[in-house]
Amino acid sequence: MQRIGVFVCHCGTNIAATVDVKKVVEMAAKEPGVVHAEDYQYMCSEAGQAKIINAIHEKNLTGIVVCSCSPRMHEATFRKAAAKAGLNPYMVEIANIREHCSWIHKDMEEATLKAVILARAAIAKVNLDAPLQPGESLVTKRALVIGGGIAGIQSALDIAEAGYEVDIVEKLPSIGGRMSQLDKTFPTLDCSACILTPKMVEAAAHEKINIYTYSEVEKVSGFVGDFTVDIRKKARSVDMSKCTGCGVCSEKCPSKKNANEFNRGLNNRSAIYIPFAQAIPNVPVIDRENCIKFKTGKCGACSKVCAAGAIDYEQKDEIVTQKYGAIVVATGFDVIPLDKYDEYAYSQSKDVITSLELERIMNAAGPTKGHLERLSDGKAPKNIVFVQCVGSRCSDERGKSYCSKICCMYTAKHAMLIRDKYPDTNVTVFYIDVRTPGKNFDEFYRRAVEDYGVNYVKGQVGKVIPQPDGTLMVQASDLLENKQIHMEADMVVLAAAIEPNKDVRKIATMLTASIDTNNFLTEAHAKLRPVESPTAGIFLSGVCQGPKDIPETVAQAGAAAVKAIGLLAKDKLTTNPCTAHSDELLCNGCSQCANVCPYGAISYEEKQVNDHGIRETRRIAVVNNALCQGCGACTVTCPSGAMDLQGFSNRQILAEVDAICR
Amino acid sequence: MQELITRAKELLADGTVVRVLGWKAGDLSYNPEAAYFETAESLDEFVYNGFCGQNLSKMMIEASKLEGKTLVCLKPCDTYSFNQLIKEHRVDREKAYIIGVGCKGKLNVEKLREMGIKGIKSISGAELTDACEELHISTIYGDKTVAYKEAMLERCHVCKGKEHMIYDEIIGESKDTKDADRFAEVEKIEKMSPEERFAFFQKELSKCIRCNACRNACPACSCRKCVFDSTKFDSAQKANVDSFEEKMFHIIRAFHVAGRCTDCGECSRVCPQGIPLHLFNRKFIKDIDTFYGEYQAGADDQSKGPLTSFTFDDVEPGVVAERG
Numbered sequence: 004m005q006r007i008g009v010f011v012c013h014c015g016t017n018i019a020a021t022v023d024v025k026k027v028v029e030m031a032a033k034e035p036g037v038v039h040a041e042d043y044q045y046m047c048s049e050a051g052q053a054k055i056i057n058a059i060h061e062k063n064l065t066g067i068v069v070c071s072c073s074p075r076m077h078e079a080t081f082r083k084a085a086a087k088a089g090l091n092p093y094m095v096e097i098a099n100i101r102e103h104c105s106w107i108h109k110d111m112e113e114a115t116l117k118a119v120i121l122a123r124a125a126i127a128k129v130n131l132d133a134p135l136q137p138g139e140s141l142v143t144k145r146a147l148v149i150g151g152g153i154a155g156i157q158s159a160l161d162i163a164e165a166g167y168e169v170d171i172v173e174k175l176p177s178i179g180g181r182m183s184q185l186d187k188t189f190p191t192l193d194c195s196a197c198i199l200t201p202k203m204v205e206a207a208a209h210e211k212i213n214i215y216t217y218s219e220v221e222k223v224s225g226f227v228g229d230f231t232v233d234i235r236k237k238a239r240s241v242d243m244s245k246c247t248g249c250g251v252c253s254e255k256c257p258s259k260k261n262a263n264e265f266n267r268g269l270n271n272r273s274a275i276y277i278p279f280a281q282a283i284p285n286v287p288v289i290d291r292e293n294c295i296k297f298k299t300g301k302c303g304a305c306s307k308v309c310a311a312g313a314i315d316y317e318q319k320d321e322i323v324t325q326k327y328g329a330i331v332v333a334t335g336f337d338v339i340p341l342d343k344y345d346e347y348a349y350s351q352s353k354d355v356i357t358s359l360e361l362e363r364i365m366n367a368a369g370p371t372k373g374h375l376e377r378l379s380d381g382k383a384p385k386n387i388v389f390v391q392c393v394g395s396r397c398s399d400e401r402g403k404s405y406c407s408k409i410c411c412m413y414t415a416k417h418a419m420l421i422r423d424k425y426p427d428t429n430v431t432v433f434y435i436d437v438r439t440p441g442k443n444f445d446e447f448y449r450r451a452v453e454d455y456g457v458n459y460v461k462g463q464v465g466k467v468i469p470q471p472d473g474t475l476m477v478q479a480s481d482l483l484e485n486k487q488i489h490m491e492a493d494m495v496v497l498a499a500a501i502e503p504n505k506d507v508r509k510i511a512t513m514l515t516a517s518i519d520t521n522n523f524l525t526e527a528h529a530k531l532r533p534v535e536s537p538t539a540g541i542f543l544s545g546v547c548q549g550p551k552d553i554p555e556t557v558a559q560a561g562a563a564a565v566k567a568i569g570l571l572a573k574d575k576l577t578t579n580p581c582t583a584h585s586d587e588l589l590c591n592g593c594s595q596c597a598n599v600c601p602y603g604a605i606s607y608e609e610k611q612v613n614d615h616g617i618r619e620t621r622r623i624a625v626v627n628n629a630l631c632q633g634c635g636a637c638t639v640t641c642p643s644g645a646m647d648l649q650g651f652s653n654r655q656i657l658a659e660v661d662a663i664c665r
Numbered sequence: 666m667q668e669l670i671t672r673a674k675e676l677l678a679d680g681t682v683v684r685v686l687g688w689k690a691g692d693l694s695y696n697p698e699a700a701y702f703e704t705a706e707s708l709d710e711f712v713y714n715g716f717c718g719q720n721l722s723k724m725m726i727e728a729s730k731l732e733g734k735t736l737v738c739l740k741p742c743d744t745y746s747f748n749q750l751i752k753e754h755r756v757d758r759e760k761a762y763i764i765g766v767g768c769k770g771k772l773n774v775e776k777l778r779e780m781g782i783k784g785i786k787s788i789s790g791a792e793l794t795d796a797c798e799e800l801h802i803s804t805i806y807g808d809k810t811v812a813y814k815e816a817m818l819e820r821c822h823v824c825k826g827k828e829h830m831i832y833d834e835i836i837g838e839s840k841d842t843k844d845a846d847r848f849a850e851v852e853k854i855e856k857m858s859p860e861e862r863f864a865f866f867q868k869e870l871s872k873c874i875r876c877n878a879c880r881n882a883c884p885a886c887s888c889r890k891c892v893f894d895s896t897k898f899d900s901a902q903k904a905n906v907d908s909f910e911e912k913m914f915h916i917i918r919a920f921h922v923a924g925r926c927t928d929c930g931e932c933s934r935v936c937p938q939g940i941p942l943h944l945f946n947r948k949f950i951k952d953i954d955t956f957y958g959e960y961q962a963g964a965d966d967q968s969k970g971p972l973t974s975f976t977f978d979d980v981e982p983g984v985v986a987e988r989g
Contacts, residue, residue, distance in 0.1 A: 509977055589890050589897070593753035598973035607754075614889075619730065621889075622754050640973060642921040643888035644898055653898065 005094075005130050008039040008064040009122060010055055012046035012071035014101055019044075021105040023115040027070060030119040034126045038062050047077045052084040059088035066094045066129035070122050072101040075528070091134030093580065093650055098125035120663055127662035131655045135580035140629055142228040142576060143328040146567050147172065149220055149510060152180020153199060153553060154545025154560040155333035156206045161564030162331075163211035167571045170325060171206065172234055173216045174506070175264075177282035178203055180335055184265065184359065186366040188553055189416040190447035200281045207283045217288055219506075221322065223330075223513040224603050226632055227540030228576045230327045238318040240289035241275075245313035248285035250277065252305035252314065261293040263370075266363045269378065270370035275305045275314075280368055289314075329567040330514065332524060332536070333544040333560065334507045338499040339394045343401040347390065347497055348467040353378040354475060355467060355495045358389075358410065361417055375425060377494055379473060384428060384493035387421060388477050389414050390464045391434040394500035403500045403521060408550035410498035411438045415451040417496065422455040431458040431490070433479050441552070460488070467495050503547055515601055516541045524548050534563040542566050581650035582631035583638060585624040588614050589645035592622030596637035596646050604630035605637060666713050666793060669738070669766065669836050674705045676736055682762045683733030686724055688717045694787050695774045699724060701735075713738065715791030715800075718771035718818060720931050722746035722756070723884040729757040737761050740768040741839055742820070744830040745927035745963030746884035751831075752966050753925070755887050765829035767837025769797035770813065770821040775939070777802065777816055782809055793837045814844070820930030820943070823847040830964060847928075851947045866912065872938040873911045879932040879942050885922035892917070919945035924953060924972035927963040956980045 009031040013019035024042040032040040039062045043051045046069055058064055067090065069081045074097040082092035100118040108114035146162045148155045151173030159169045171178065183203075185195035206212050215234055222233040256273035263272040265279050274294040277287045295302035296316060306314040338359055341349040349355045354377045356364070367373035377384055391410055394402035411434070418430045437459065439445040451457045462480040470476055475495055479488045503522040511518045516536040517525040524547050527535040534543050542563040545556045585596070587610060597605040610623045624646065626637075637646040638653060647653055673685045689700040689710045697712045699719050720743045728735040739747055744765065750756040772791060777800075784805035790813065791800060800816055802809045814822075823846070827839035854862060880886045880893075892898050893914065928950060932942040953960055957971035957979060 512975075512977065586897075589888075589895065591753070591755065591888055593755065595753070595970075595973050598969045599975075601975075642892070643890055644892050644895065657898070 005036045005066040005132070006038045006062060006064050007034075007036045007066045007068060007126060007129050008055070008058045008062060009034075009037055009041075009068045009070065009126065010046055010051075010058075011040070011042040011100075011122070012051070012069065013042065013044045014046075014072060014105075015044065018071070018101050018105040018118075021108055021111055021114045022100055022118045023111060024070075024118075026115050027100070027118050027122055031068070031070075031122045031126065034123060036066070036130050037126060039064065046071050047080050052080070055081065055084050056088040059085065059090050064090065066090075066096075066132055068096050068098055068122060068125040068129055070098040070100045070118065070125070073097075073099050073103075093135040094129065094132050096125040096129045096132065098122045123665070124659040124662045127658040128655045131652065131658055132650070135649055137580045138578040138628060139575045140226075140228055140578050142571060142573050143230070143326045144168070144571050145170070145325070145327050146329045146331060146571060147220075147230070147232055147325070147327040148331045148333055148544075150180065150333035150335055150504075150545070150547070151175075151178030151214065151216065152333060152335045152545065153182040153202065154335065154547075154556045155180070155331070156202050157557050157560035158331045158333060158542075158544045158564040158567070159212050160202070160206055160209065161561050162567055162571070163209050165564075165568045165571075167211065167568065169212050170234075170327075171212065171214045172218050172220055173214065174219050175278065176217045176239070176286075176288040177278050177284070178206065178214060178216060179279070179282070182553060183279060183281065184267075184362060184366075186362045186369075187416060187420060189412045190441075190443045192416065192420070196281055203281065203283045214283070215323070216284060218323075220510060220513065225326075226602065226630065227538075228328045228570065228573075230330055230540065232325055232327060232330075234323045234325065236321040236323060238291075238320050239286065240291065240294075240314065240316055240318050241287055242313045242315050242318070243284060243286050245311045246286045246309075247311050247313075248277070248287075249310070250287070251308050251310075252287055253277065255304050255308045257302065257304055258293050258295050261290060266370050267357070267360045269360060269363055289316075329540050329542065329570045331542045331544050331560075331563050331567055332507075332510065332514070332516065332547050333563075334504045334510060334547045336501045336546040336550075337504055339403065339502050341393070341497065341499055344393060344497075346466045347393065347464070347495065348469055348475070349497060352467075352469045352475060352495075354384070354473075354493065355497065357497050357499045358413055358417065359499075361496050365417070365420065375421060375428075377473075382493070383425065386429045386490070386492045387431070387494045387496065388464070388475075388490070388492040389418060389430070389432040389496045389498065391432065391498045392463070392500075393497040395498075396435060397500070403502060405500075405521060405550065406438065407498075407501045408438075409501070409552050411436075412441070412444060412447065412552065414496075414498055415439075415448045415457070418457040419447075419451040419455045422451075422457060429458065431460060431492075433460050433462055433464050435461070435463065462488070464495075467492075501546065501550055507547055514538060514541050534559055534566055540570060578629065579633055581633040581648060582628045583626045583633065583635070583646055583648050585626060585641075586645045586647065587612050587621070587623045589643045590621070590623045590641075591643055591645070592624065593642075594624075595640045595642070596624055599636045599640045601634065601636065602630045602632055604628075604632075666711070669713060669764065670708050670711050672764070672834075672836060673702070673708055673711070673736055676762065677703075677705055677708075681734060682736040684728075684731070685711070685736040685738075686721055686728060687736075687738045688712050688719070693785075695772070695785065713766060713793065715770065715772045715793075715797065715813075716774070716788075718773075718934055720746055720882070720884060720929050722750055723882070723887060725756045725761055726750065726887055729755075729760045731760075734760055734762050736764060738764050738766045739829065739832070740766055740771075741827055741829050742768075742825050742927070742929055744832065745825065745961065746929050747963070748830050748966040749925055749927055749963035750884060750887065752963075752968075753887075758966075763829075763832045763834075765832035765835040767793050767835070767839045768827070769793065769795075769838070769840040770817045770824070770842035772800075772813075772816045773818045773934070774816075777811065780811060780815070782811070797840065814842070817842060818930065818934055819941075820928070820934070823928075825928075825961070831966065848947060848951050850941070850944055851951050854944065854948070867908060869940050870912050870915055871908060872940055873915065874938060875911065875914065876937060878935040878937060879915075880918065882931040882935040883918075883922065884927070884929060884931070885925045886918065892921075915940075915942060915945060919949060922946060923949040924960075924970040925962050926950065927961070952985075956985055 028040045086092045098121040145168040148159045218236045221235045225231045258274035262268040291297040363369040395407040462482045464479040466478045468476040475492045516538045544560040544563040685702040688697040691698045786803045824843040926946040
């Protein structure tokens with residue numbers, strides 16, 4: 004029998020205002036094995052911890068229950084305190100009577116009863132606890148950055164500057180990401196390419212940075228400090244070591260009518276192409292779906308004109324396997340598809356465009372060489388309407404519930420730039436709210452209104468109707484004047500919501516990193532650990548974690564890099580002793596546990612067993628404790644109950660359930 | 666049957682196998698039982714007819730541990746169970762010589778009793794060489810003739826087909842006897858209100874006497890030590906103390922075989938209380954088909970089951986939860 008001490012925390016009034024802590028102490032004291040119970044205002048304070056240490060010494064405690072906040076907050080604190088008093092730290096259990104109880108209940112009587120029950124369950128578990136010893140694992144001094152946009156580039160640069168090797172894996176043929184598609188940036192209006200290109204060049208030239216473009220992460224195994232990653236280098240069909248980037252192949256390519264992804268499909272590119280002028284690497288790629296050689300076997304024009312002999316139609320995808328200590332996710336975003344927003348006539352008229360398309364139109368390297376013109380007839384638009392919050396802050400299922408955060412500012416930027424370059428153009432912005440929290444943001448917006456005469460109307464656009472004469476009829480409401488507006492426009496620009504890159508689900512699953520309902524990666528703690536995933540060794544950089552602008556992205560990318568560096572700087576990590584093990588007399592050797600194990604930690608061996616006198620060779624599951632992360636998937640899959648988790652054994656969990664149901 | 670015996674004798678004689686796992690006559694003509702035959706002479710007692718419903722796959726777990734190969738007679742549907750056992754490393758393919766025996770549907774003597782046929786002396790028309798369209802029953806009250814289909818086991822009305830999934834050779838002709846929708850009963854239960862459904866299972870499961878026949882017959886219930894027998898889980902050797910426990914036994918069993926059950930129907934066939942236990946398993950199969958795409962356990966001996974594999978196309982847990 005254990006000698007258990009129960010410590011009930013008031014957490015100021017966080018717990019004590021809703022839970023009668025004295026009552027919890029009184030009830031806990033009656034539980035089997037409990038020899039000491041007390042309460043204190045702040046159990047996590049020095050004085051609180053001292054109470055625990057003293058009680059361990061005075062009462063010879065063998066196990067401890069702390070009724071306090073979530074174990075995510077202070078489990079480590081109390082384990083350290085117990086260890087200081089000479090108790091095995093894994094003999095400490097937390098009953099979460101704050102997040103799971105006092106914070107979510109109002110009725111004192113009910114909350115107190117629940118707190119007593121939670122304490123009872125933790126006591127039942129401690130009764131079956133056994134001391135555990137953690138092991139050690141080595142740290143691979145190399146980081147992987149998934150995504151080569153500004154977030155990924157910044158994280159990679161910072162990690163490399165600290166002296167660690169970094170690999171960037173970028174899905175597209177060039178690094179640069181979304182920022183490379185932007186024309187100007189708010190609130191300074193400096194040219195996006197002018198500030199991004201030096202960063203791209205710096206990353207490419209850095210001796211510690213290795214860039215895999217046109218590549219994807221295919222498989223991730225292992226754990227913090229020791230990840231093994233398979234990277235698929237897709238066949239470029241061009242030998243990177245030979246190509247000089249002269250571009251003759253693209254000029255001579257006869258397949259020219261392929262949508263140019265970089266320009267959001269607003270113009271065409273050849274089948275062999277370099278996505279944009281500043282691309283890194285400056286090496287073309289053959290789009291095999293549209294290449295005549297790949298489609299029909301005839302052509303080979305690019306190969307004929309290539310003086311370097313770099314074209315290689317036989318090139319195959321290559322898998323690179325590499326070990327990493329830390330992984331930074333910087334997968335970025337895309338704008339939402341607008342097929343559910345038919346009222347804005349996006350699919351019906353070429354002159355209804357998204358803001359990102361406008362970026363390309365405004366850019367000198369874009370489809371119109373930077374001239375603001377209607378894509379339908381090439382005429383200069385006289386009246387432009389901007390529609391804010393298309394799919395953002397949306398209450399129905401068509402759009403996103405969140406604010407995309409960047410749209411208010413880039414719309415002010417677009418409006419201002421248009422009024423500056425084409426002063427005879429009327430610009431009207433329809434908005435729900437104009438949100439400008441950020442350094443120099445509100446000043447920027449006010450300049451658009453006050454200095455540039457942009458017409459801001461509070462209200463939403465209900466419908467855009469293409470007219471036979473080519474103009475667009477915009478129906479909207481003006482909420483301040485309380486009237487309906489019908490106005491003619493030559494161009495309508497939609498501030499479409501942004502959403503995480505669609506590949507993020509796949510990547511999150513491979514990394515076992517959690518994502519929220521909007522597919523943004525979840526941080527370990529919303530306030531205190533904003534750049535770490537709850538999965539150890541995975542760090543979050545840029546919009547994959549939530550909407551943000553460029554400075555915020557760069558700041559977060561640096562923060563994620565620092566966290567990764569902190570990990571890589573360690574030589575060894577303490578491993579979690581709460582791992583699975585299999586009872587060889589119960590194991591059927593059926594392989595179901597190995598099938599479900601996400602870490603590949605289970606293998607089988609033919610083992611001689613003595614099952615109560617029956618000696619035979621059996622196929623038995625064996626867990627590699629270095630790989631096991633203690634997720635417990637095997638324990639619930641095992642039909643005979645042979646698999647069990649140290650620190651969370653089946654019996655302990657059932658004992659908790661029994662204690663709750665008593 | 667003679668062809669089967671002759672071939673078995675040959676394989677015993679040339680040393681390919683050292684024993685034959687089949688059926689011999691039981692105390693009653695309609696009640697043959699599983700048996701091992703190790704000599705040519707003993708094979709004269711070998712029996713195979715429409716009453717040989719027992720799935721012999723599970724017996725190969727123990728037979729795999731014996732010296733030498735065992736000739737095992739498997740009907741088309743039994744081969745699914747055998748495949749599943751290979752997949753779970755419970756039987757050794759190298760230790761088995763599989764004769765895929767023909768099957769034209771297996772019979773349930775209870776069906777005859779339900780028709781009021783009593784005092785059965787003998788039954789003819791159930792040999793594999795027969796057309797298996799009619800049964801001629803000789804009783805102490807006179808002779809009766811019934812349609813073969815009327816006396817078939819429930820599982821044969823939802824026959825998985827006449828193909829053997831794994832075999833070394835095939836002897837005898839098979840017939841697909843499917844004439845009913847496999848999930849019709851499950852759908853009926855799904856349409857019940859929660860109260861009706863509870864009452865239905867309460868009524869059925871309260872008949873359970875915990876004889877463990879279902880567990881012992883089930884090829885998926887092949888744990889070396891069942892959780893209900895293990896001292897590790899405080900659930901060993903418990904009789905049904907209350908109605909909750911008798912339900913839990915069957916529900917836990919259904920969970921343990923979910924995704925692995927081939928729907929062989931042995932549980933319901935052997936239940937002395939006539940509980941339609943296969944309905945639990947079918948509900949799981951139906952849900953798995955809906956959520957993860959159609960899957961037949963034991964159709965092969967390699968694939969990971971839908972509940973022990975993950976694909977990016979898997980349905981979200983929330984969708985499963987909503988369905989209840």
